[in-house]
Amino acid sequence: MxxxxxxxxxxxxxxxxxxxxxxxxxxxxxxxxxxxxxxxxxxxxxxxxxxxxxxxxxxxxxxxxxxxxxxxxxxxxxxxxxxxxxxxxxxxxxxxxxxxxxxxxxxxxxxxxxLQSVALALRGSESEHGQDVLRVLDVVLRQQQAKRGCLLVRQSFFSDDSRNLVDLTGGVSGCRGLHSSFRTTIGGLSLNMDVSTTMVVTPGPVIDFLVTNQNVRDIRDIDWPRAKKMLKNLRVKAKHNNMEFKIIGLSDQPCSRQMFPMKVRNGNIEIKSVDITVQDYFKSKQVELTMPYLPCLDVGKPKRPNYLPIELCHMVSLQRYTKALSSQQRAMLVEKSRQKPQERMRVVTDAVKSNMYDDDPILSSCGIEIEKQLTRVDARVLSAPALVVGNSEDCIPNRGRWNYNNKRLFDPVKIERWAIVNFSARCDMSRISRELINCGRSKGIFIECPHSLVDEDSQSRRCSPVERVEKMFEKVKASLPGPPEFLLCLLPERKNCDIYGPWKKKNLHEMGIVTQCIAPSNKMNDQYFTNVLLKINAKLGGMNSKLALEHRQMIPVVTQIPTLILGMDVSHGSPGRADIPSIAAVVGSRCWPLISRYRASVRTQSPKVEMIDSLFKPLDDGKDDGIMRELLLDFYQTSQQRKPKQIIIFRDGVSESQFSQVLNVELNQIIKAYQSMGQGDLPKFTVIIAQKNHHTKLFQADSPENVPPGTVVDSGIVHPRQYDFYMCAHAGPIGTSRPTHYHVLLDEIGFSADNLQKLVLSLSYVYQRSTTAISVVAPICYAHLAAAQMGQFMKFEEFADTSSGSVNSSSPPSIPELPRLHADVCSSMFFC
CATH class of the missing domain: 3.30.70 (Alpha-Beta Plaits)
Incomplete structure (x- = not known):
């Protein structure tokens, strides 16, 4: 067939x-x-x-x-x-x-x-058309939902049911739907179904949308230029005639004054064209406008406007909202999208039954039948690695968690010369200082009293963020006898504070000062200060905890031979911003045989490009300015002048279609960088992809709880030919846990399955700023943090403005380089 x-x-x-x-x-x-x-x-x-x-x-x-x-x-x-x-x-x-x-x-x-291609793929053979067959079967699923009037977003579908909407404020709603796709697994052809969410424009009156979107009390307070930008290309339905239109803009005048020509007939003889206002026209149709002072929606063509009063229009349902969400909207989306495991299981199994896939003529003719129940797979639970804290005391995590109650940090630092700076946050700096010092001493960190408490001048608050930072540094210099080793910065807002980027750039790029930012609140208890101190200690070169196997140099494969561990990630601009450079970050382990210390190297690259192009960057003078040179030199200098004989690469954010590029492009650059340094024989490589953006969930058969931390599945639902496994390293107290899907693309080192999975689990316990196991290995999390923080250094909007106004549009705009870190902090865990 x-x-x-x-x-x-x-x-x-x-x-x-x-x-x-x-x-x-x-x-x-x-x-x-x-x-x-x-x-x-x-x-x-x-x-x-x-x-x-x-x-x-x-x-x-x-x-x-x-x-x-x-x-x-x-x-x-x-x-x-x-x-x-x-x-x-x-x-x-x-x-x-x-x-x-x-x-x-x-x-x-x-x-x-x-169709036999799928059978070959299931048996583990190379199949030329295997992916093509899966694509056809996915098209069958999409077509079925399209006929039901669903919104299709890639392999997910969303129905027009108000019960599926959750309001995220700002005229935006989260719409809950379902993901469905076919996959080949070692257990056979599988239908992967999961709950999915997309953002849509909240349906309802256009007036309500604008008021909510701009967070104003009255429609008269609307910023109309901003509204015009927001409304463009959205679809509305007119109440008076039930017709649907696409918005292309707004009228220049309100309904009461906006004129248009109307042809008037007297019997069958055309007399003339008469100018009439939109308000008067609707009045002639017995439609009385209550808000004639509002502009009209233009739903016509660019040269042939067609005006509709806003008050007569409703937003059509199931219109995707593709702009970036605010931090508040993201938090609400996460909170309202959570589902307990049992609820998620019920929704998915009910969907399989209600969709009646067995009635689809194409699936039936292919002999495909869909089971109505979830697939049962065997799993095993790896025991959590023991940790070592202060005084070489063992700390045994319980369900993926531990704490520092009555414990000291493994390697606490001493902070002697420091200050607190306050950018207009409402708080008591003396109390914060006192509680931080007391909490630090209980954890083994000796903190002297701050040399100075520096408040921002009231007149500086009206200056630009960069000016505010410069003025603050002038005050810091005046109040301290020399450069501080640490600054605690109090910000007035927890998220999206415009001071954050300029402040970090000033400290890390120009001054070489470690800094920690906090936003004071009434929830600043002992646990809060402990979490802050974990970050400060790691940034200043201390270590909060260590794996017991790491402490005793007994990690299989890694501690016997010099091993460099890399975490790689690329951060892209927000949705809809294809003009903002992407940021590539790579972190590398240092001080071998440790696997808990890292340094980062970060570069910009072309917008939306996923492959990292700056791992090896030869210059005109024959030298190399790439990321890998930095990390290889640092490893050599901090590991008793030992060169790495093994390199383990953890790569985040790539899809299966890009796996070959990771090996052919990125790994090739790493090899070139190693060779350019005259390092001798090439090391052995193990390349592992970590995927979080997938739709496979694991449930316990006889429990309403999430699977326990350390759960591994490497059979049943894994790839029939490649080496991959799912791991839930973390505890999931809220919602349904999402396992990380690890694909081993290359393993020259030759790990056994047990040793590799235990190493991956161990790397989920070395995240220095947390007292819980994390869902993906720490090097990847660190790379993500480093990219995000360095991205705050630059105002890319300026780059976007200049590039869009380029005279020669045929030549691509140059990508601005990130400022390099100061020598005093470049090897620190500044991203922690």
Whole structure:
């Protein structure tokens, strides 16, 4: 049995190619009804664009069809209900509802995809068309949901049900739906289903949306230029005629003054064109506007405006919101998206039953039946690694957690010369200082009294963030006899404070001073100060805890041979900002045989590019300025002049389609960097991808709780050929735990499965700023933190402005380089 792949080209009467998925699906559905016999009665799987799949070949290789599609009044295009007299509008509307649109559809054979490819893939063989078959089966699932009127977002679908919406404020709602996709696993062909969430514009009156979006009390307070930008391309439905339109802008004048020409007829003789206001036009239609002082929505064409009063318009449901969420909205989304394991299991199993996949003719003809219950797999729970804290005392984590009650840190620092600076946060600096000192001494950190408490001048608060930082440093210099070794910075806001970036840049780039920022609140108890001190101690070169095996130099494979551990991540700009450079960060372990200390190297690169291009960067003078040179030199200098003989790479953020690039591009750069330093024989490499962005969840069969920390699954649902496993290293007290999916792309070192999985679990317990096991290995978390913090150094909006206004648009804009860290802090864990 095989799938036949056919290319589809749909053209309208004016010979323009139709690229709208909505119209494309309607045309193909109508074609199937009209020409069923010509097509041998075959069912289609249509992707909404240019590909159409059938089980077995069509009767001939090429078809040309004409499809007549009745146009519905709710989607009527062309003339405006506003620009005509009521009589004209009614006549045109009647005409439109019976108007038929003609489309030409060309279908031509492209290729065949043997269904046997999946069987070969399941047996672990290389299969040329394995991924193609899975794509076709996923198209079948998408088509099924499209026919039900769902919003499709990649492999997830969302229905128009108000019960699925959670308000995130600002006119944005989280819409809960379902993800579904086919995967080949060692246990057979699997349907992966999970709860999914996307952001949509909250449906309802446009007026309510604007008031909520701009957080104002009255519609009269709306910032209309900002509203125009927000509303563009959104769809609305007019209350007075139930027609749907796309917004292209706003009118220049309010309804009461916005004029447009209306043709007036006297009997059958056209007399003249009369200018009339939008308000008067609707009054003639017995629609009394209550807010004529508001501008109109322009739902016409660029050169042919069509005005609708805002008060008569509602936002259409299921419109994706693709702009970046605020920190408050993100927090609300996380909180409201949580589901307990039992609830999540129920939603997914109910969805499988209600979707009736077994009734789908294409799946049935392929012999595919979907089980109604979740797949049972065997798992094992690795025991948590023991930790060592102060006085070489053992600390045994319990359910992925531990604490420092009545314990000292393993290697506490001494802080003698420091100060507190306050950027207008409302707090008692003396009390914060006192409690930090007392908490520090109980944990073994000796902290002298701060040399100075520096308050921001009231007149400085009106200055720009950079000026505020400069003025604060002038006060710090005046009040201290010399440069401090540490500064505690009090910020007025916990999230998105515009002081944060300039402050960090000033300290880490220019001054070489370690700094810790906090936002004072009424929840500053002993646990709060302990968490702050964990960060401070790590940044200043101390160590909070150590693995017992690390302390005794007994980590299998790693402590016998000099081993460098790398964590790699790339941070991209927010959604919709393709003009902001991406930031690549790599952290490398240091002081071998330790696996708890790291340093970071960070660079900018082209926007939205995932592969790191600065691992090896040869300069014109023959030297190398790449990331790996920094990390290899640091390893050598801190590891008794030993070169790494083994390098373990943990890479975050890449999809399966990019695995080969990690080996061919990134690993190749690392090898070149090593060779350029004259390091002799190449080390052995182990390359591991860590994926969090997937939809596989693990549940305990006989418990409502999440799986325990240390749970590993390496059978049943893993890849039939590659070496991969799922691990839940962390405890999940809230919601449903998401395991990390580790793919081992290369293992020259030759780890046993046990040793590798224990190493991965151990690296989830060395995160110095936490007293819990984390969900992914610490090097990856550190790389993510380093990229995020260094990204705050630069105002990329300035870069975006200059690049968009470039004279020569054919040449790509140059990517601004990040400021390098000061020599005094470049090897510190500043990102902690």
């Amino acid at each position: 095989l799938f036949s792949t056919n290319t589809v080209c749909i053209k309208s009467e004016d010979d323009k190619v139709v690229d709208s998925k909505g119209i494309g699906r309607k045309v193909i559905d109508k074609l199937l009804q009209t020409y069923c016999s010509e097509l041998d009665g075959k069912d289609f799987a249509y992707d909404g664009e240019k590909c159409l799949f059938t089980v077995g070949p069509l009767p001939q290789n090429n078809f040309e069809f004409t499809v007549i599609l009745e146009e519905t009044s709710s989607r009527a295009a062309g003339g405006s209900p506003v620009h005509e007299s009521p009589t004209q509008a009614n006549k045109k509307r009647v005409k439109r509802s019976h108007l038929a649109k003609k489309f030409s559809v060309d279908i031509s054979y492209a290729a065949k995809i043997p």
